[in-house]
Amino acid sequence: MTVYLIRRLFQAILVLLFSSAVIYSLFALAPGGPLDELRQNTDPKSRPSEADIQRQAKLLGADKPWYLWYPTWLAGDTWLDKVGLEQYVGERKGILRWDWGTSWKFQRNAPVLDIIKDKLPDTLWLMISSTIISLVLGIPLGVFSAVRQYSFFDYILTTFSFIGLSLPSFWFGLLIIAVSLWFKRNGWFYFPAGDILALRNYEVPVLGTVVAGSFLDRVMHLVMPVTVLSMLNLANWSRFMRASMLEVLSQDYVRTARAKGVKERVVIYKHAFRNALIPLITIIVFAIPGVFGGALFTETVFNYKALGFTFISALNLKDYPLAMAFLLISSILLVFATLLADVLYTIVDPRIRLD
Amino acid sequence: MAQSDVLLKLKGVKTYFFTDEGTVHAVDGLDFQVRRGETLGIVGESGCGKSVTSMSILRLLGKTGKVIEGEIMFDGENLLDLSEEEMRKIRGNRISMIFQQPTTCLNPVFRIGEQIIEALQIHQGLSGEEANKRTIELLTLVGLPDPVRRMRSFPHEISGGQAQRVMIAMALACNPELLIADEPTTALDVTIQAQILDLMRELREKVNTAIILITHDLGVVAEMAENVMVMYAGRAVEYAPVHALFEAPKHPYTQGLIASTPVLGNVRDELETIPGQVPSLLNPPAGCRFASRCAHRMDQCTQEEPPLIKLEGDRLVRCWLY
Ligand SMILES: Nc1ncnc2c1ncn2[C@@H]1O[C@H](COP(=O)(O)OP(=O)(O)OP(=O)(O)O)[C@@H](O)[C@H]1O
Numbered sequence: 005m006t007v008y009l010i011r012r013l014f015q016a017i018l019v020l021l022f023s024s025a026v027i028y029s030l031f032a033l034a035p036g037g038p039l040d041e042l043r044q045n046t047d048p049k050s051r052p053s054e055a056d057i058q059r060q061a062k063l064l065g066a067d068k069p070w071y072l073w074y075p076t077w078l079a080g081d082t083w084l085d086k087v088g089l090e091q092y093v094g095e096r097k098g099i100l101r102w103d104w105g106t107s108w109k110f111q112r113n114a115p116v117l118d119i120i121k122d123k124l125p126d127t128l129w130l131m132i133s134s135t136i137i138s139l140v141l142g143i144p145l146g147v148f149s150a151v152r153q154y155s156f157f158d159y160i161l162t163t164f165s166f167i168g169l170s171l172p173s174f175w176f177g178l179l180i181i182a183v184s185l186w187f188k189r190n191g192w193f194y195f196p197a198g199d200i201l202a203l204r205n206y207e208v209p210v211l212g213t214v215v216a217g218s219f220l221d222r223v224m225h226l227v228m229p230v231t232v233l234s235m236l237n238l239a240n241w242s243r244f245m246r247a248s249m250l251e252v253l254s255q256d257y258v259r260t261a262r263a264k265g266v267k268e269r270v271v272i273y274k275h276a277f278r279n280a281l282i283p284l285i286t287i288i289v290f291a292i293p294g295v296f297g298g299a300l301f302t303e304t305v306f307n308y309k310a311l312g313f314t315f316i317s318a319l320n321l322k323d324y325p326l327a328m329a330f331l332l333i334s335s336i337l338l339v340f341a342t343l344l345a346d347v348l349y350t351i352v353d354p355r356i357r358l359d
Numbered sequence: 360m361a362q363s364d365v366l367l368k369l370k371g372v373k374t375y376f377f378t379d380e381g382t383v384h385a386v387d388g389l390d391f392q393v394r395r396g397e398t399l400g401i402v403g404e405s406g407c408g409k410s411v412t413s414m415s416i417l418r419l420l421g422k423t424g425k426v427i428e429g430e431i432m433f434d435g436e437n438l439l440d441l442s443e444e445e446m447r448k449i450r451g452n453r454i455s456m457i458f459q460q461p462t463t464c465l466n467p468v469f470r471i472g473e474q475i476i477e478a479l480q481i482h483q484g485l486s487g488e489e490a491n492k493r494t495i496e497l498l499t500l501v502g503l504p505d506p507v508r509r510m511r512s513f514p515h516e517i518s519g520g521q522a523q524r525v526m527i528a529m530a531l532a533c534n535p536e537l538l539i540a541d542e543p544t545t546a547l548d549v550t551i552q553a554q555i556l557d558l559m560r561e562l563r564e565k566v567n568t569a570i571i572l573i574t575h576d577l578g579v580v581a582e583m584a585e586n587v588m589v590m591y592a593g594r595a596v597e598y599a600p601v602h603a604l605f606e607a608p609k610h611p612y613t614q615g616l617i618a619s620t621p622v623l624g625n626v627r628d629e630l631e632t633i634p635g636q637v638p639s640l641l642n643p644p645a646g647c648r649f650a651s652r653c654a655h656r657m658d659q660c661t662q663e664e665p666p667l668i669k670l671e672g673d674r675l676v677r678c679w680l681y
């Protein structure tokens with residue numbers, strides 16, 4: 005197990021080096037290069053200044069010969085004299101030493117890692133609560149629907165998840181915003197339709213005054229985006245759980261359990277459920293990178309300015325350091341999730357061994 | 360005397376599956392009985408309703424299947440009249456079952472010991488040290504080497520033959536009066552098959568369980584059974600003591616079966632050599648179900664189905680030739 009983990013760790017590092025190279029090339033080596041494209045930008049609002057362009061060239065290492073670009077970006081240029089390239093020595097420390105550059109549009113001159121750290125808590129609130137809600141509801145719904153396959157309940161759930169999967173989340177988001185505004189206009193109970201926290205205290209029927217920035221305020225703002233996000237995950241995961249459970253229920257060992265006189269409830273929740281959960285590990289573990297990435301559309305619709313919104317903005321504004329940081333962190337989490345999934349599989353599935 | 364001697368008696372049992380394509384007449388009017396301690400062999404080619412018969416007895420047909428007619432009398436009680444809870448107390452306790460694919464029949468995420476202990480717990484309330492001791496006893500009984508260590512193994516860590524031994528141990532855990540063995544050796548290597556059959560014979564002496572042995576291997580039947588029922592397309596076509604059946608098969612289908620089995624104990628699918636196909640169970644033909652493949656077919660055969668005709672020596676046959 006230890007040997008396996010060490011080997012996997014090495015593999016993970018290689019994969020990450022490779023993906024960092026790919027991310028780097030995406031931004032640095034795009035046809036014409038990022039710098040040319042920046043100069044061609046005619047939109048006065050997002051057009052970078054010549055100083056920005058020079059800074060980006062420095063960050064990417066593009067002020068040096070091509071073979072030093074990626075090494076500079078990755079490991080900085082302070083050490084270049086040690087390999088006999090005194091003329092290129094600079095002050096860059098490189099991403100490996102946490103020098104990820106500064107944002108040059110989204111929040112001008114703020115270090116990108118600070119921006120991300122700043123937005124992370126709001127993202128975690130949103131993503132973790134919707135993930136937990138989806139799992140806590142989706143797993144039992146899927147099991148229930150599998151056990152009662154073709155029942156009225158099963159049809160309802162299947163229809164619901166079909167709708168949930170095919171409705172674009174921004175459409176559903178806009179719909180509930182409209183409903184909420186209509187409620188508000190009628191003086192009924194409503195949830196605030198945008199932002200992460202309110203700036204001023206506000207009145208809501210039933211609850212009374214909600215203090216801006218309080219926990220209640222946060223929850224009020226989370227309800228609608230979490231609903232939209234959970235709809236999608238719930239539809240997905242309950243369907244997955246249903247399929248997994250149906251598959252397991254048709255297995256021979258379930259028949260054995262019944263033939264042994266095991267109570268039907270125990271057959272389902274002990275013999276079948278334990279096995280049906282195994283494939284769910286993949287889904288849960290791979291939700292981790294998603295939690296970091298935030299919700300791209302939903303955050304935009306609800307003006308919930310967390311990481312998903314930031315990433316979209318960084319791309320739109322061509323804020324390369326910020327966008328690259330996102331992709332890089334996401335790929336680190338993805339590699340980590342793969343490793344975690346492998347380890348978890350060996351814990352829950354005795355058939356799988358790591359060696 | 361005669362009454363209490365009969366352990367299981369099926370009368371006119373019809374089991375249908377209601378599917379999208381129509382109603383599958385999987386078992387279509389079946390009568391037979393098993394005496395205490397008797398071994399009855401059921402043979403017939405794939406799809407003739409052998410497994411459905413056993414699942415009907417245990418009432419484990421799933422949502423689409425149903426016994427729509429008949430009686431399944433077990434020790435004087437009609438199993439079809441029992442509540443689900445009463446039925447559950449019989450499963451694995453008074454009637455147990457072993458299956459064709461032993462390796463897929465054990466739950467992959469639980470240890471072998473746990474799976475046997477579960478049966479002891481449900482029906483005998485055993486737990487802890489007592490249950491452990493009894494499990495080791497059972498595993499020793501079925502000849503699993505190193506039972507103390509094996510109890511802690513997972514199913515994927517043992518071979519198919521060993522898995523079948525574990526299944527047998529589990530089935531015998533509560534000293535059942537009836538053991539239904541549905542092709543217990545079909546999925547195993549020839550040498551392992553012989554070992555499992557030896558084991559079953561040995562255990563039959565020790566525990567005096569009645570056995571319904573389902574197979575399409577006539578060799579296995581010859582070795583194990585006292586009486587044989589031959590099934591064809593959801594119906595019994597012949598019933599006889601095992602020696603009588605092999606000496607003088609009466610039904611043309613049985614004759615075909617035996618003629619196409621050159622060496623007893625051979626495992627190949629001996630039924631390929633009877634020309635023609637089994638009729639669809641969605642729409643069984645009106646007359647004799649074997650008529651389309653029968654060399655002795657007469658006009659009467661396609662018009663009216665023959666009844667089970669009693670012959671001398673405790674034999675029954677469903678054919679207009681007699
Ligand atoms: N759940 C089901 N739904 C519909 N039809 C079924 C179902 N189970 C069995 N059948 C049908 O019932 C018939 C009898 O099946 P059964 O499994 O009893 O055959 P068998 O004699 O055990 O054959 P084998 O030797 O292959 O095990 C088959 O035609 C099969 O297609």
Ligand code: SF4
Binds near residue numbers: 612648649653657678
């Ligand atoms: S009844 Fe007729 S068709 Fe059927 S087995 Fe006998 S002879 Fe053949």
Ligand SMILES: [Mg+2]
Binds near residue numbers: 409410411541
């Ligand atoms: Mg079968």
